[in-house]
Amino acid sequence: MNHGTTAPALSVGMVGHAFMGAAHSHAWRTAPRFFDLPLRPVMSVVCGRDGARAADAAARLGWADSETDWRRLLERDDVDLVDICTPGDSHAEIAVAALEAGKHVLCEKPLANTVEEAERMSAAADKARAVGVRAMVGFAYRRVPAVTLARRLVEAGRIGEVRHVRAQYLQDWIADPEAPLSWRLEKDKAGSGALGDIGAHIIDLTQFITGERISSVSGHLRTFVDERPLALEHSGLSGTASTERGAVTVDDAAVFLATFTTGAVGVFEATRFATGRKNGIRIEINGARGSLAFDFEDMNVLEFYDAEEPAETAGFRRILVTEADHPYAAAWWPPGHGLGYEHAFTHQVVDLVTSLAQGEDPHPSFADGLQVQRVLAAVESSSDSRTWQEISA
Numbered sequence: 001m002n003h004g005t006t007a008p009a010l011s012v013g014m015v016g017h018a019f020m021g022a023a024h025s026h027a028w029r030t031a032p033r034f035f036d037l038p039l040r041p042v043m044s045v046v047c048g049r050d051g052a053r054a055a056d057a058a059a060r061l062g063w064a065d066s067e068t069d070w071r072r073l074l075e076r077d078d079v080d081l082v083d084i085c086t087p088g089d090s091h092a093e094i095a096v097a098a099l100e101a102g103k104h105v106l107c108e109k110p111l112a113n114t115v116e117e118a119e120r121m122s123a124a125a126d127k128a129r130a131v132g133v134r135a136m137v138g139f140a141y142r143r144v145p146a147v148t149l150a151r152r153l154v155e156a157g158r159i160g161e162v163r164h165v166r167a168q169y170l171q172d173w174i175a176d177p178e179a180p181l182s183w184r185l186e187k188d189k190a191g192s193g194a195l196g197d198i199g200a201h202i203i204d205l206t207q208f209i210t211g212e213r214i215s216s217v218s219g220h221l222r223t224f225v226d227e228r229p230l231a232l233e234h235s236g237l238s239g240t241a242s243t244e245r246g247a248v249t250v251d252d253a254a255v256f257l258a259t260f261t262t263g264a265v266g267v268f269e270a271t272r273f274a275t276g277r278k279n280g281i282r283i284e285i286n287g288a289r290g291s292l293a294f295d296f297e298d299m300n301v302l303e304f305y306d307a308e309e310p311a312e313t314a315g316f317r318r319i320l321v322t323e324a325d326h327p328y329a330a331a332w333w334p335p336g337h338g339l340g341y342e343h344a345f346t347h348q349v350v351d352l353v354t355s356l357a358q359g360e361d362p363h364p365s366f367a368d369g370l371q372v373q374r375v376l377a378a379v380e381s382s383s384d385s386r387t388w389q390e391i392s393a
């Protein structure tokens with residue numbers, strides 16, 4: 001059935017309008033144009049502290065109105081869902097208040113800056129669920145078609161029991177020691193560095209693909225550059241440097257070993273100092289019957305090795321994940337034409353809206369976000385104490 005413009009409205013208010021805000025705005029604009037959604041997203045209002053910039057963001061990104069105080073969003077009748085695209089230090093306060101005000105919530109990753117905040121958010125989500133209000137954390141990479149296909153293949157038993165998980169998230173946007181201090185390098189705003197910013201993604205992705213949970217970790221965190229020029233202005237992943245300097249208070253690189261609940265073992269690496277690697281999310285899973293490999297820098301491809309094929313013809317094959325039978329692909333272009341970074345956010349909106357219409361819990365839930373937060377905290381305390389740390393349930 002084509003719901004078209006007759007579907008009931010879902011009015012959205014978004015807080016924050018920088019890099020993630022732009023990606024989410026694109027998704028809210030695009031999802032109903034390519035997918036037949038059971039609810040019709042209405043981009044009511046965007047919120048930012050500076051009135052002129054918020055108004056400019058509204059005009060640029062397609063929002064009908066702008067506000068300077070997120071609390072106003074919670075009072076507005078034309079906001080059914082609050083989309084949180086701010087740094088981590090405000091996630092808990094906004095999300096808990098929004099859920100208590102009866103608004104659905106989509107919150108950017110990582111869910112919070114601390115386990116305690118994530119626990120409060122997860123408890124608020126549980127309470128809200130009882131009255132039909134839903135919450136979701138934005139680990140958008142789950143919705144890259146090749147990643148969703150990997151999950152399906154594992155679930156269908158195509159690689160058998162998972163034994164090894166190898167995951168890297170490699171960027172290089174702060175490799176230059178004179179790159180200015182972004183909020184992503186300040187502990188009070190971001191919670192942690194490479195660990196929470198991008199390590200959180202590979203924790204979520206590997207747990208999503210394997211359907212397993214990390215049960216213990218042994219980690220090491222390292223800061224290579226302790227001090228940087230303050231940013232006069234920072235947008236996306238770059239900024240203009242001031243002559244004043246400030247302290248970097250987070251890790252620049254995070255590495256850890258992990259065990260999974262079912263006995264698989266994992267090796268993880270997250271850094272924003274891997275010169276030449278721009279957004280290299282590389283995941284390889286080895287199972288008893290085969291293997292899967294994914295690299296975001298070649299994101300339309302999933303590599304699959306079937307260990308049960310005769311040795312003569314066996315080998316990793318590149319599946320171009322653009323066929324109409326592949327996840328999400330039918331809504332887009334003819335086979336082989338490919339998708340990009342922004343499509344994962346669009347698919348996130350599609351899945352969220354569908355869950356809301358069906359009265360189901362969207363995934364990943366705040367409870368999933370809390371579990372990732374526990375893994376992040378365990379890696380930090382393992383690095384501090386130089387011991388293995390268990391992750392509590």
Ligand code: SOE
Binds near residue numbers: 019171197
């Ligand atoms: C910066 O490292 C960043 O913008 C992350 O914060 C995002 O989650 C990731 O999608 C791209 O890189």
